[in-house]
Amino acid sequence: MTNTTAPASVEAPTVVRVRRPKLAITLGVLTVLLAALFILAAREGWTTFRLSGADALIPLGEVSIPTAPFVWGTLALLVALTAWAVADTLAYRRSPLWLSIAYGILALFGFLTWAGADGLVPVISLLSGALSISVPIVFGALGGVIGERVGVVNVAIEGQLLFGAFSAALLSSITGNPFVGLLGAMIGGVLVSLVLAVFAIKYLVEQVIVGVVLNVLVTGLTGFLFGILLVPNELELNRPATFDRLPIPGLVEIPLLGPVLFNQSFLVYFMYFAVAAVAWGLYRTRWGLRVRAVGEHPQAADTVGIRVNPMRFWNVNLAGAIAGAGGAYFTLVSVPQFNEEMTGGLGFIALAAVIFGRWDPIRATLAALLFGFATNLQNLLSVLGTPIPSQFMLMLPYVVTILAVAGFVGQSRGPAAAGKPYIKG
Structure with a gap:
């Protein structure tokens, strides 16, 4: 005789669906603002885009398009997206990434x-200036x-950039060698990060407070x-030798992007x-694995040795050296001398780029390029004589940064142990 047992009833798993309206709201607000601006x-008239320089190997010339039809056609596509x-x-549903890019x-x-x-x-000038x-x-x-x-x-990025710019100008002026200036800038960044590491890691001082104090200290x-x-x-101490442009043969002749990316300085x-x-x-x-482990689960990392x-400690100083190299760009490429507070708060924009980029180096780089483009676009719009008030023009880079962080990132989770001191025990 066969003994059969009725199978126990199994409840179906509960599926929780979550709406993510952030992108839709952001695109809706931007579309309304653009529509209001265009209306x-x-x-009227024609807009001319210059796509290459006069000495380009493959000249792309200039492209003229009717302003009003193109603007309204673009607005219709934005409404559809x-x-x-x-x-x-x-x-x-989660909207595809290409939708935001398009x-x-x-x-x-x-x-x-x-x-x-x-x-x-001038497209080439716009992109080169943004870079x-x-x-x-x-x-x-x-x-x-x-x-x-x-x-x-690392809230002290601003201080690392500023001290890096100062060190680069001083050492490059003394030696007449921009590479020595670059090395000095990296050392300057390390000196600032060393103070941050000692107070934040050894003496367990609140990291944000230390970073803010360091920025004020370096500025003074x-x-x-x-x-x-x-x-x-x-003449002796603030006339640094600078890096010249080094065009890369072949690559610099690539249409549109070649002059932008491959006609640059060593930095x-x-x-x-x-x-x-x-x-x-x-x-x-292995280094990256350990870095991420220490930032996410320091106790677990400690248990495996x-x-x-x-x-x-050592990686905070590595971060300071990299940020200091950025400071060298101010005095060894951009402006051939040091001026007070010449970094202009870009260290805080770099911190926003870290958040916008979700603590990923590639995404953070793209976020930094976005801010650079917005800043250079402000300069171009002033030259073109647009009816946008000059006060808003000055705000444009920061408005773009706020919209990017708040609208496209919103709440995001950084490394779990970031900002938390580790006490072994």
Whole structure:
């Protein structure tokens, strides 16, 4: 006789679906703002985009498009992409990444076409200037990523950039060698990060407070040294040897992007290497694995033999060296002398780029490039004579940064142990 037992009833798992309206709301707000701008300040005529320089091997010339039809066509596409994002939200779907990218590109070209009505938009100059402004932000963001990945919030990026700029100007002026200036800038960044590491890791002082104090200290110190040392000895101590442009044969002739990416100074090429090295090292090496372990689960890392606090100490100083190299760009490439507070708060923008980039070196670099582009776009719009008030023009880079962080990132989780001191025991 066969004994059969009825199977116990199994309850179906509960599926919880969550709407993510952040992207849809952000795109909706931006679309309304652009529509209001295009309607209230309608512009006619033709917009000309210059796509290459006069000496380009493959000249792309200039492209002229009718302003009003292109602007309204672009706005229609933006409305369609916004509706797509709203539909995804209502259907509990995550919008694809390409939707945000396509929206950003279309909105940018639509805005540039509106701004350049009956004018000329030099694309090469716009992109080159954006890259130039972004270089110190990228170095600072890389330092911020390493610091927070290892568990230390590096608010002192501004001080590292500023002291790096001062050290580079001083040593390059004395030796007449920009590479010595670059080395001095990295040492200057390490000196600032060393103080941060000692107080935050050894003496367990609140990391954000230490970073803010260091920024104020470096600002005052460099201002004092500038007044008593560099000003009276300007010709000897504040005339640094600078890096010249080094066009890479072949690559510089690539249409559109070649002159932007491969007709740069040594420091820009060093930035390319630094971004690639940090991105590869963080995810493909034992060093990167240990850095991420210490920043996420220091107790677990300690149990497998990783010395948590020494690991944090040396990597915070590595982050300071990278940020200091960004400071060298101010005095060895951009402005051939040191001035008080010349970093202009870009260290804090680098910190925002770290958050916008979700503590990833590649994404943080792209965020830094976005801010650089917004800053250079402000300069271009002033030249084109757009009807946008000058006060808003000055706010544009910071508004873009706030919208990017709040609208596209919102709440995001950084390394679990960032900002938390580790006490072995």
